[in-house]
Amino acid sequence: MSKPPTRPLTLRDVSEASGVSEMTVSRVLRNRGDVSEATRLKVLSAAKRMGYVPNKIAGALASQRVNLVAVIIPSMSNMVFPEVMTGISRVLETSPLQPVVGITDYLPEKEEKVLYEMLSWRPSGVIIAGLEHSDPSRAMLQAAGIPVVEIMDTDGSPIDAAVGISHRRAGREMGRAILRAGYRKIGFLGTRLGADHRARKRFEGFTEALAKNGIEIADTEFYSEGSALAKGREMTQSILARRPDLDCLYYSNDIVGAGGLLWMIEQGYDIPNKIGLAGFNDVSLLQGLPCKLATMDSCRTEIGRRAAEIILAHAENSDAPSAGKVELTPTINFGDTLRLS
Numbered sequence: 001m002s003k004p005p006t007r008p009l010t011l012r013d014v015s016e017a018s019g020v021s022e023m024t025v026s027r028v029l030r031n032r033g034d035v036s037e038a039t040r041l042k043v044l045s046a047a048k049r050m051g052y053v054p055n056k057i058a059g060a061l062a063s064q065r066v067n068l069v070a071v072i073i074p075s076m077s078n079m080v081f082p083e084v085m086t087g088i089s090r091v092l093e094t095s096p097l098q099p100v101v102g103i104t105d106y107l108p109e110k111e112e113k114v115l116y117e118m119l120s121w122r123p124s125g126v127i128i129a130g131l132e133h134s135d136p137s138r139a140m141l142q143a144a145g146i147p148v149v150e151i152m153d154t155d156g157s158p159i160d161a162a163v164g165i166s167h168r169r170a171g172r173e174m175g176r177a178i179l180r181a182g183y184r185k186i187g188f189l190g191t192r193l194g195a196d197h198r199a200r201k202r203f204e205g206f207t208e209a210l211a212k213n214g215i216e217i218a219d220t221e222f223y224s225e226g227s228a229l230a231k232g233r234e235m236t237q238s239i240l241a242r243r244p245d246l247d248c249l250y251y252s253n254d255i256v257g258a259g260g261l262l263w264m265i266e267q268g269y270d271i272p273n274k275i276g277l278a279g280f281n282d283v284s285l286l287q288g289l290p291c292k293l294a295t296m297d298s299c300r301t302e303i304g305r306r307a308a309e310i311i312l313a314h315a316e317n318s319d320a321p322s323a324g325k326v327e328l329t330p331t332i333n334f335g336d337t338l339r340l341s
Contacts, residue, residue: 174280
């Protein structure tokens with residue numbers, strides 16, 4: 001087995017391997033200047049064979065930017081964000097820009113740290129989840145001098161641009177749909193609403209829709225750790241032990257909703273006639289359940305795509321105007337767990 005090189009490869013190494021000057025190698029690797037196709041292929045073949053990766057720090061010193069896009073999200077274990085990343089990657093994969101991901105775990109202090117480290121590399125743009133940030137994070141984003149796209153939410157004022165849905169509107173629409181289906185004794189089950197701003201806004205919109213029709217939430221059940229099927233089963237059993245008269249359960253996301261659905265099927269509940277269920281996110285992984293959970297699409301892939309397009313447009317034209325607020329429209333999928341109104 002050959003030993004790895006004891007120093008990083010340089011332009012000179014590629015020059016010697018390909019038999020052309022360092023200047024020509026540089027022009028080929030930067031896709032600049034008049035170089036014959038034969039020479040270009042010779043240089044690229046040598047660089048690929050050697051495993052040479054250009055050092056872009058020197059170029060960044062001149063331009064004050066590197067071709068990185070900082071993507072800052074709360075979690076990769078939450079099934080929502082891999083789909084957002086898919087949308088981002090599909091747009092950027094044919095461009096010079098490369099997404100680099102930072103995880104915050106829904107912690108403002110961790111978001112500050114991740115943002116500080118990423119901005120120190122002078123990326124070409126930032127895509128960051130949510131509109132709520134600590135004062136230090138907001139100050140860094142405002143002073144960065146690069147396009148900033150806040151994603152997932154439009155209920156608020158963006159620093160630069162925002163792409164997402166109105167979670168208050170999403171909650172209101174699901175509340176109205178549940179009432180139209182004839183349900184009246186409704187329970188809410190989901191994450192504690194302090195850290196998850198988007199779930200809180202959906203809850204606010206949901207309760208607002210109910211209140212306009214003279215209905216109050218009959219009971220609630222909250223959890224503080226990551227979403228899981230087991231958590232949904234546990235919470236559903238707990239709330240129905242307290243309130244067996246509930247005729248509908250609204251979950252803050254599909255994963256806990258699916259756990260509740262599976263438990264209720266095992267217990268022989270008459271769904272949706274005697275009790276209805278609804279979640280949020282329209283997670284495709286759950287399509288193999290015995291019946292389809294009613295839910296609402298949160299436009300995840302489209303959000304990633306539109307956010308990346310904004311960053312790319314600015315990279316190609318620094319004078320491009322701000323995109324402002326881009327609000328997408330989610331739709332309800334009634335599945336098998338809500339009566340049709």
